[in-house]
Amino acid sequence: MFNAIRISQPPKSLAAKQKYDGDDVYSALCKIFFDKCYICETKEPHDINVEHFHPHKGNENKKFEWNNLYLACSRCNNIKLAEFDDIIDCCDTNFDVFRAIRHVPPITPYAKSVQLLSTSADPKVELSQKLLDRVYNSDHTVNKKVSGAFLRRKIFDQYNLLLDQINSYYSPVATDLEKELSLARIQKLIHRSAPYSAFIRWCILDDIELGELMSDYMD
Numbered sequence: 001m002f003n004a005i006r007i008s009q010p011p012k013s014l015a016a017k018q019k020y021d022g023d024d025v026y027s028a029l030c031k032i033f034f035d036k037c038y039i040c041e042t043k044e045p046h047d048i049n050v051e052h053f054h055p056h057k058g059n060e061n062k063k064f065e066w067n068n069l070y071l072a073c074s075r076c077n078n079i080k081l082a083e084f085d086d087i088i089d090c091c092d093t094n095f096d097v098f099r100a101i102r103h104v105p106p107i108t109p110y111a112k113s114v115q116l117l118s119t120s121a122d123p124k125v126e127l128s129q130k131l132l133d134r135v136y137n138s139d140h141t142v143n144k145k146v147s148g149a150f151l152r153r154k155i156f157d158q159y160n161l162l163l164d165q166i167n168s169y170y171s172p173v174a175t176d177l178e179k180e181l182s183l184a185r186i187q188k189l190i191h192r193s194a195p196y197s198a199f200i201r202w203c204i205l206d207d208i209e210l211g212e213l214m215s216d217y218m219d
Ligand SMILES: [Zn+2]
Pocket: 037, 038, 039, 040, 041, 042, 072, 073, 074, 075, 076, 077
């Protein structure tokens, strides 16, 4: 998961309380969430929807409340629906959602699972960990093309891009210029806008040298 910064002014169409997923709402959310599902961090998924963080259950206020609208892919939306309505809030700028759950990337493209570990006993963190575990590790799917296995492969691709940069940074023949270039590329990979940034950030956080060099970019 990644922290998103919500614009405070609600999109205009919400005021009429007729449509919660108008074009202005959708494009504002795409900007805030960098075109990513806020749960699985897939960039530009096939199927992305405006989601209610807390189910509205017919409550008008909750249905059209700007702060209750998020951007999620259908699969995550579907998995979350049933039992995960009190998870950590990625739009809460006082809460570091990325550090709340340790994300360990797969080490092969067809790994059976990825590890997700809560870093505190906070019930919201525990519940979010359970949700993410189901998202990345189960084959529950509404769309056959998108499954846990598909996501793990995509995470691996991203992890592989990181490994290329780590290798070139630590190469014994790397020039200063090459090292700088690798650092700039790592910065892109750990940015909140990048796919599966939580997995990639944890790799950097675990590296003594890169963790320190990149600490200013772990916003
Ligand atoms: Zn998703």
